[in-house]
Amino acid sequence: MATPIIIDGTTDRVRKTPRVVLPTNADLFAERAVRFESVAMGNAMAGYLQLMAKVARAQHAALGRRAAAAVPEAATVASRDYGMPPLSAQSHERSANWHADLADIVSDMHAQSSNGVETALAALAALDENSRESLADRVLAGTSLDDEAALVPFIGAALQTYFTRIAATLDIAALENCDVPGICPVCASRPVASVLRIGGEQANLRYLVCSLCATEWNMSRIQCSSCDTDKSVKYLVLQAEGESKAEAATRAETCDECKSYLKIFYQEKDPHLDPTADDLATLALDLLVDEQGYARSGPNLLFHPGTS
Ligand SMILES: [Zn+2]
Ligand SMILES: [Zn+2]
Incomplete structure (x- = not known):
């Protein structure tokens, strides 16, 4: 049958x-x-x-x-x-x-x-x-x-x-075919950051978040959002005093293939995080990562060096 x-x-x-x-x-x-x-x-x-x-x-x-x-x-x-x-x-x-x-x-x-x-x-x-x-x-x-x-x-x-x-x-449904990994399927902009989500259908998945239109799209973890490699991805963190590296809620995902980085936020550490706001609140991490020779791969449209 x-x-x-x-x-x-x-x-x-x-x-x-x-x-x-x-x-x-x-x-x-x-x-x-x-x-x-x-x-x-x-x-x-x-x-x-x-x-x-x-x-x-x-x-x-x-x-x-x-x-x-x-x-x-x-x-x-x-x-x-x-x-x-x-x-x-x-x-x-x-x-x-x-x-x-x-x-x-x-x-x-x-x-x-x-x-x-x-x-x-x-x-x-x-x-x-x-x-x-x-x-x-x-x-x-x-x-x-x-x-x-x-x-x-x-x-x-x-x-x-x-x-x-x-x-x-x-x-x-009309966006099903838009699947260039590192760019927004809606507006083709670069992500401001990525988030490891908790709860609901997105739980435990990593989403890139568009710097312009706030659309989120799924990308596997430990993969460079700029050149797609999973070979040379490492994480840099800013540790608060008395905090272990694993406890840090914000990490910079760096890639040695293309020498770029993007931050990743962990919602389990803070359910109220907002990638655009949390990104600007952690500019100290950008300074640290820049010093190591990595260039940031996506913008934050609410910030331009020299505006603060
Ligand atoms: Zn977008
Ligand atoms: Zn890369």
Whole structure:
């Protein structure tokens, strides 16, 4: 007798672990704001982390203020048929929404009386549309912006808001073919960090977290997220006083093949961690790893050297 084909959904009980997790949590930025505040306590970068808590709160307000721009049909087809990320950051034609997001974030920061960044906020408010577009292109391309370094976190915050809002609306089934390991299957950006998750379907799996749209995608553990090798991966940690190496909640996953690194956070050590916030709270680890000759493989869009 032929094996019956189960079509009533009962096979759903044997759930596959999700390869891609879209940023559908509407409170993502609000939770990040809380996390920034908590990691600021006692941190050498406290002032900057508190400022970023305000930025994240402004992102949360902007996120809910407008609907996601529609994804062009051609991008959806190219994604489903050829595995092209549907919102590829460097080729996606941004709608006017992101200008509105930036304007909201700037005025919200004024309202939260953000001392120390008045000059940057005034400069942002004075930019014409072309200058804003050109700055956004350079932030997304990772081009060094020394003259405008102080503007980068706000442009990055507006772009995160815009891309996250659209990413949350995507059909996950159409992303099945987007599987270049080290880049986001939604927007083709590099990850800000990776997280070893606890709980739910993601438990005990390592996910890379997009620096731009907050989408997470699964990657096997002990594998370089930049060149895919599993041969020369090592871990560097910053140990707190009296803490063993194994207890450290943050490690830098370094690769001797491509000489790059990315941080990995362990949620079992702290369930409330947020990769973007925790990354900025552990810049001391970046300094240590840079000294050993490794270059960071993914950006944090809320930070540009020289902004703090
Ligand atoms: Zn992304
Ligand atoms: Zn590598």
